[in-house]
Each structure stands twice: as structure tokens, then as C-alpha cells.
Amino acid sequence: MSSPILLVDDGELEDVRLLLAELGLPFTHLRGGAIPDECERPEKLFVASPRRSALAAEWPQDADGPSLVCISAEDSNALRDQLRTRGFHFLVRRPIHSYALRLVLIRALYGGSEKREEERVVVGQEVEVRAGTRAGRMLLVDLSTRGCRLVGDQPLTEGSRVTVLIPASLACGEPLGLRAKVVRCDPVGRGHHDAALALEDPSESVQERLEGAVAQLRERNQAAEGAAASALPAAGPASDDRRKHRRVAFDGTVHEQGDAERTVLGRDLSMGGMRIGPRADLSVGDTLRLAVYAEPGGEPFEVAAEVVRDDGDGGMALRFTALDPAVAARMEALVGELPGIEALDAGESAGLGAVVSEILEREGGLEDD
Secondary structure, three states: OOOOEEEEEOOOOHHHHHHHHHOOOOOEEEEHHHOOOOOOOOOOEEEEOOHHHHHHOOOOOOOOOOEEEEEEOOOOHHHHHHHHHOOOOEEEEOOOOHHHHHHHHHHHHHHOOHHHOOOEEEEEEEEEEEEOOEEEEEEEEEEEOOEEEEEEOOOOOOOOEEEEEEOOOOOOOOOEEEEEEEEEEEEEEOOEEEEEEEEOOOOHHHHHHHHHHHHHHHHHHHHHHHHHHHOOOOOOOOOOOHHHHOOEOOOOEOEOOHHHHEOOOEEOEOOOEEEEOOOOOOOOOOEEEEEEEOOOOOOOEEEEEEEEEEOHHHOEEEEEEOOOHHHHHHHHHHHOOOOOEEEHHHOOOOOOOOOEEEEEEEEOOOOOO
């Protein structure tokens, strides 16, 4: 039987071994002469030095496979290309803040990579929701083949079963009833509640129609947004000096519900804001307080941010608010350099670097009508 976590190195990843042991995670550590020519793929996480990353070369690259992380003191285009070919998700360049490394590993272990997250599409249309003999209407915020998110003025009971009725206009010509379990329902202000639902195993015919509805919605959104879908809205204060708000590609880390879920990937860091990946637990109008781990060994700095846009599969835009002069100076230094983490499966331009941040506080809100 394969190990949940496999660490392979020649002694240079001792801090990673200590970190995994400190977290109490079950792992196998192979070092030096004990490393075989071939090795069984671990279940959840593979961490290796550049030299030992070759063990992954023959492993299948599928959505259910482990997260692959390479930790290196050096960097080159050849190394990145080689790691992408082998299916690696993250390249971590030293030096890196020890707590940031912890968050990255937990994110890779429990959160996976953005590439493997379930596709969801923005809907933004009222649907009928039935719970037992009761029925009401709620806003269907987004939909995937595994779940959906609803917002309405009536709370849904966590753990209860409901039926979401997708109208014919969204379901390829015929209404579609989806049975689902309420996994979360949170108040988000102004008397509204945000509910996350997991779809119960549908029949083959319902699954096919659901996949068709998701594809139809995706095409609709792409046609409506066009080129604007990939543009981050102006996130900072107005300024004629565009160099003050230049952007660098990066992938950031933020967690919620314990360390794993407080971490997300982001990109397009600027003095004004950043873009993060899709999040079912965040909505437009939510405000966050983030701890950003920038310098190796340094103390994190805190920033306030607001979710200003939800582009569905394209992720969410955050706008930084009220940066004080000291924080602004540290942020400017961070924007001006290449951070030490790269999301290899985000593409060449979208994954050039990453910063690690942690959600300290979150306050819900809804976008104004």
C-alpha cells in the first residue's frame, strides 16, 4: 500500500521532514542510497528536491493523483519546464518563511491545486428550492457538477436535504431537479444567508443533463464577458502614476476552516489588490483581514481586503483597503520582486510566483443591487 505522503531528498529537505513530523502527519521519508529507481506514487502529497523529482516522471497525471511539490535553492526555465512535464503543481524557491512553507504544504495536501478544483460557473438567477413540503425562491449564485451555492432571506438547515429546480432556460430546454445536501449555511448580512450544497449522486441521465447545463452556462458567460472576463477591475486608488500600481503575476495562499481551507491561490498582485482562485465560501462584498508572509524569517504584515468581483471560473478580485504607509512600503517591495512560490499548473504567465497570506478575519456582505 502506498504512503499518504512521500518525502524524497538527499538531506536538503530536513526542515520539511521536521515540519511534517511536527504536524503529526503520516509520511514516508526516503533519503540518499535508500531511494529506489522506481517508487509507488503516494496517495496525497509528494515533496522532493529537483534531483529526486524524476521519480514522478512515470506516474500517471490524473485529477485524483497527489499534489507534487518541488523545493529548490535554485531556479531556471529548464527546471520549471521539467517539473511541468513531470506533473508538478508547485515549485518552492528558497529562502522561504518557515510558516509560509507550512501553509504551502498544507494547502497542497488538503486543498489540492487550482487545476483540480471542480469547475463552477456563475449563474445569478432565482430558482425554486424545495425542502420537504416547503418551497421558496433563492438566488442560484453558481453551479458545478458536484454542488451549487444559493443566497436567500431564509436559512437552510445544515445537513438537510433539498431539491433545487433548475429552470428550462438554464437546463438545455427542460426543467432539471437536483437533490442536494446542505453542507453550510452562513448569515451574510442584510438578512440574507449563503448556503453551500453538495449534490447527491444523480442518475446517469441527470448527470448528463447537468454537465450540459454547466457547459451551456459557461459558454453564455464567456460570450457575455468576452475579453473583459480576464481583466482585474481597478483595485487601488486612482493615480496618474501607473507605475505605482503595476502588477506582477503571483499565486498567493489564504486558508479558512483550519490551515488547509484558509489557503487559496491568487495572482496579479499590485498595490491595489490581487486575484484569487474560485472560492465557494466567499461572496462579493465580503471583507477580509489577511496576514501576508513576505520576507523569509520576517514578521507578517496585515492588510484589509474586500471581494469586489466574482468571475466564476476566472476567480475573484480582491481590493486592498486603507494601507498605512509602513504596510504600503512593504507591499511595494513585495510587488517589485519575484516571490518564492510558483504554481506550475497555472500556466506560464499566471503562475510566475506566489505569496502566502492567511485569513485572520472575515465579515460577510452582499453586492448591492
